[in-house]
Amino acid sequence: MIDRATIDRIYAAADIVDVIGDYVTLKRRGVNYMACCPFHNEKTPSFVVSPAKGVFKCFGCGKSGNAVTFVMQHENITYPEALKSVAKKYGIEVQEKELTPEEQQRNDNRESMFALNGWAADYFANYLHHEAEGMSVGMSYFRQQRGFSDATIKKFSLGYCPSKGDRMSKDALAAGYREEFLTSTGLSLKRESDGSLFDRFYDRVIFPVHNISGRIVAFGGRTLRTDKKVAKYQNSPESEIYSKKNELYGLYFAKKAIQQQDFAILVEGYTDVISMHQSGVENVVSSSGTSLTTEQIRLLNRFTRNITVIYDGDSAGIHASLRGIDMILAEGMNVRVVSLPAPEDPDSFARSHTAAEVQEYIHANEEDFLSFKAKLLLADAGADPIKRSAVITDMVNSISLIPDNIQRTVYIADCARIMNIDENVLVGEVARKRMRAAGDAEADDFVRRQQAQRRAEQSQPQRMIQPETKGGIIEAGSSKDSLEKELTKYLLKFGHRYFELKEGKQFVKMNVAEEILRDLDMDGIQFENRACNEILNLYRRLWSDAGVGAEISVNHFTSHSDPEVCNMSVDLLMSDDNYVASEIWSKKDVHVESVEEILAVGVPKAIVLYKSKILDGLAAEWSSKLDDPNLTEEELKAITQRISMLNVARVQMSKKIQRSIL
Numbered sequence: 001m002i003d004r005a006t007i008d009r010i011y012a013a014a015d016i017v018d019v020i021g022d023y024v025t026l027k028r029r030g031v032n033y034m035a036c037c038p039f040h041n042e043k044t045p046s047f048v049v050s051p052a053k054g055v056f057k058c059f060g061c062g063k064s065g066n067a068v069t070f071v072m073q074h075e076n077i078t079y080p081e082a083l084k085s086v087a088k089k090y091g092i093e094v095q096e097k098e099l100t101p102e103e104q105q106r107n108d109n110r111e112s113m114f115a116l117n118g119w120a121a122d123y124f125a126n127y128l129h130h131e132a133e134g135m136s137v138g139m140s141y142f143r144q145q146r147g148f149s150d151a152t153i154k155k156f157s158l159g160y161c162p163s164k165g166d167r168m169s170k171d172a173l174a175a176g177y178r179e180e181f182l183t184s185t186g187l188s189l190k191r192e193s194d195g196s197l198f199d200r201f202y203d204r205v206i207f208p209v210h211n212i213s214g215r216i217v218a219f220g221g222r223t224l225r226t227d228k229k230v231a232k233y234q235n236s237p238e239s240e241i242y243s244k245k246n247e248l249y250g251l252y253f254a255k256k257a258i259q260q261q262d263f264a265i266l267v268e269g270y271t272d273v274i275s276m277h278q279s280g281v282e283n284v285v286s287s288s289g290t291s292l293t294t295e296q297i298r299l300l301n302r303f304t305r306n307i308t309v310i311y312d313g314d315s316a317g318i319h320a321s322l323r324g325i326d327m328i329l330a331e332g333m334n335v336r337v338v339s340l341p342a343p344e345d346p347d348s349f350a351r352s353h354t355a356a357e358v359q360e361y362i363h364a365n366e367e368d369f370l371s372f373k374a375k376l377l378l379a380d381a382g383a384d385p386i387k388r389s390a391v392i393t394d395m396v397n398s399i400s401l402i403p404d405n406i407q408r409t410v411y412i413a414d415c416a417r418i419m420n421i422d423e424n425v426l427v428g429e430v431a432r433k434r435m436r437a438a439g440d441a442e443a444d445d446f447v448r449r450q451q452a453q454r455r456a457e458q459s460q461p462q463r464m465i466q467p468e469t470k471g472g473i474i475e476a477g478s479s480k481d482s483l484e485k486e487l488t489k490y491l492l493k494f495g496h497r498y499f500e501l502k503e504g505k506q507f508v509k510m511n512v513a514e515e516i517l518r519d520l521d522m523d524g525i526q527f528e529n530r531a532c533n534e535i536l537n538l539y540r541r542l543w544s545d546a547g548v549g550a551e552i553s554v555n556h557f558t559s560h561s562d563p564e565v566c567n568m569s570v571d572l573l574m575s576d577d578n579y580v581a582s583e584i585w586s587k588k589d590v591h592v593e594s595v596e597e598i599l600a601v602g603v604p605k606a607i608v609l610y611k612s613k614i615l616d617g618l619a620a621e622w623s624s625k626l627d628d629p630n631l632t633e634e635e636l637k638a639i640t641q642r643i644s645m646l647n648v649a650r651v652q653m654s655k656k657i658q659r660s661i662l
Contacts, residue, residue: 002083006095010068010083011559013090017051019067023074023212024302025259038074038302039063043332043403050574055558057574064570066558075213077110079563085213112181113241117208117216119177120187123168124159124206124219134160138205141224146271147351152278155253156207161221163203166196173197186237187219201234207270209236209288210252212299217242220249220270220288235288245293248285248300249273255303257282263306265362266292272310272346280355284346292324297331308336308366312345322376325369330401337372338365370411373398374418392419396426400433480617481529483610487516488532489572490603491539496551499599511548512603513539519607525614531568534560 017026017033026033026049037047037058046060057064063073072082087094128134128142138160142148148158161168169188173179179197182188188197204221211217218236236242250273258264265284267273276284287296300307307328328335338361340349350358367375377394381387395415402408412430416423495513517540527533535557542552557569626636 002080002094006087006092007083007559007561009092010087010090010094011054011066011555013092014054014067014086015051016049016054016056016067016070019086019089020049020056020070021259022255023070025304036301037061037063041298041331048574053554053558053573055570055574057570062571064574065563065567066570068559069563069566071213072563079561081111109181110241112178113185113239114215114217116172116177116181116185116187117218117241119172119175120168120185120219121157121159121206121208121216123171124161124201124208125154125157126159127162128153128158128160128206131160131162133163137163137224141205146275146347147278148274149278152274155277156274157216158274159206159208161199161201161204161206165202166198168199168202169197184239185241186239200236204234207249209242209247209249211247212251212255214252215241217247218244222270243295244288245295246299247288248296249288250277250285251299253277254283254285258285258300258303262304263308264300264304266300266307266309267346268312269347272350275347275350276358279350279353279358281350281358292327294327294331297328297333301331301333305332306334306336308338308362310338310340310346310362312340312343322373325373326398326401329369329398330403332403335369336366337369338362338367339372368414369398370395370414371418374415388419392421392426393429395419396429396433399426400430400437480610480613483606483613484527484529484532485568485572486606487520487610488527488535488568490599490606491516492535492554492557492569492572494595494599495539495543496549497595497599498549499596499603501600501604510600510603512599513543513552514548515603516607517543519611523611523614525611529568531562531564534562534565535569538565 020026020035024035024038024047026035027045029048031050031052033049033051034045035047035049036042036045037060039058040061040063042060047056047058049056055064055066056070065073068079068082068086071077071085072079075082075085077085084094128138138158139153142153142158169182172182172187179188182197183190186200189200190197201219201221203225204223207220207222208216209218209220218239220236221234223230223232223234235244238244249270254264254273254277261283263283265276265281267276267284267286269286270288273284273286276282285300287293297307309325309328325335325337340346344352349361353361374391374395377391378388381391392415399408399411399415402411408430412426413423415421416426490512495516497512498509499512500507500509520536521540527536538556538560539552542556543550546552554569554573558566558573560566560569625631626640
């Protein structure tokens with residue numbers, strides 16, 4: 001556990017725009033910043049970052065929090081781990097208290113894997129630079145065959161694994177690293193015969209894979225042997241810290257350049273990325289030799305909507321790679337394609353040209369996906385009408401994936417011109433494709449929702465569901481949870497404000513926080529919603545020390561050590577941010593102009609409705625006791641009297657609800 005003083009230093013130093021900007025491209029919109037949400041797939045930005053409040057909120061999926069909880073959710077790590085990550089970024093020393101055994105075990109597993117990968121990367125690099133075999137074999141390959149400079153080799157942490165099949169594993173064990181983590185990271189394999197370990201990457205040059213925040217999650221190893229029976233590349237397996245579909249090689253080094261230039265270059269392999277970077281073209285990433293995935297495309301989409309795909313001049317896999325272009329189109333991104341002159345690949349081309357020449361070639365030779373695909377497929381089809389028809393169908397499939405209507409229309413017109421076919425025919429075909437796709441997606445979604453509902457019904461006991469709010473409007477039928485959130489929001493946003501209530505002919509000035517806390521404390525009420533109750537109790541303590549009318553800083557809540565409390569605070573602060581309070585008082589014949597007028601209506605009504613809900617619950621609870629057949633006459637009388645008292649209170653509360661404040 002990290003002490004509060006250190007947490008406060010971390011939050012004081014953390015610039016939320018700076019922290020989140022390492023993961024997504026933020027664009028200023030007024031006083032806030034916006035981006036497409038990194039937590040769900042969306043085409044229109046709904047992810048808002050407020051530097052003034054130090055919080056973020058996605059109005060699409062509902063994710064919210066501060067700089068630390070963003071890292072926590074994005075990296076799928078614990079709160080202390082996220083604090084340490086942000087602290088490291090700002091050079092803050094973290095002092096920790098002892099964790100519980102369970103917490104320690106959970107943190108240790110992931111951290112042990114990261115630590116082992118870090119050690120292995122240093123081990124491979126050290127072997128490359130200082131051991132005879134590493135220098136004669138590995139360094140010779142990098143310097144002479146690939147033309148990498150020492151600075152480039154160091155930047156990408158390149159290395160070499162000894163040819164002796166178990167040396168790295170033995171050295172790791174000797175250094176204190178456990179066998180379970182050597183096997184779970186995939187650095188070592190276990191022999192079935194005797195259970196001994198041997199190195200997965202033995203006798204290979206090593207390419208460490210960094211995640212978006214710069215931590216090493218995996219390795220790629222290339223053999224220098226010519227034996228065709230030996231796989232050319234060997235990659236780390238999936239693990240708790242590595243999912244290949246979610247990682248792009250080189251993104252950690254390329255993300256700033258991608259943001260600055262607003263486009264990313266996608267190539268095939270490790271050396272393509274490294275050579276391009278060395279030549280000065282740094283907005284380059286690779287899918288590490290695996291098929292491009294939707295997750296990787298969405299990862300890039302955080303930084304730019306523009307992708308340029310570079311293919312080898314003589315690549316036999318271009319046709320297969322067209323699927324990747326279709327996937328990029330389906331994500332609403334703009335795709336351009338560059339073919340290098342045979343027999344060049346991005347690696348060799350970058351080594352034989354300057355950065356300016358590479359960039360000039362890309363700009364001069366890039367084509368939109370439609371022209372590229374049509375030219376490629378028509379060359380294979382020739383004059384065969386059946387094959388040409390298949391090409392048109394293929395083009396229609398690609399165009400139908402584009403979500404933007406205007407962009408689809410432009411591409412349909414271009415396709416009609418290139419294929420010499422009636423544009424109306426293509427319009428109809430694209431429409432039919434999209435209708436079928438939408439129907440399939442709707443059917444799949446329906447099945448998923450039905451299955452989820454069935455699982456929920458099977459796993460949870462039946463319970464009464466209270467009526468919820470509609471459209472965010474708090475009404476007499478609103479749930480207790482909605483009202484607790486409403487009252488909590490009043491405290492956070494307007495606790496220091498005053499409003500006036502008319503008493504007879506006089507107007508009495510009332511403080512928002514004082515009214516809410518006094519009414520709740522009068523009946524000893526605690527909120528059922530845990531996060532709201534934590535906020536309520538913390539606000540009560542801070543308010544008691546500060547005094548009536550003092551403004552309590554929201555930082556106490558948005559930087560709370562409990563992520564649930566933090567997220568609830570952000571949700572309430574960011575919800576309906578363009579108005580001052582909820583529509584609790586909403587009536588067509590009510591006209592309110594100032595904050596004070598709105599609070600004069602909203603605060604008393606929220607309190608009355610909430611207390612009414614509590615009375616309803618108590619009345620129902622006591623009424624259920626009457627069903628007990630074993631009640632004595634005295635117990636029955638006591639329960640009846642209690643119910644009678646509650647009903648009187650409920651009638652009084654109903655009268656309050658019907659008063660002019662409504």
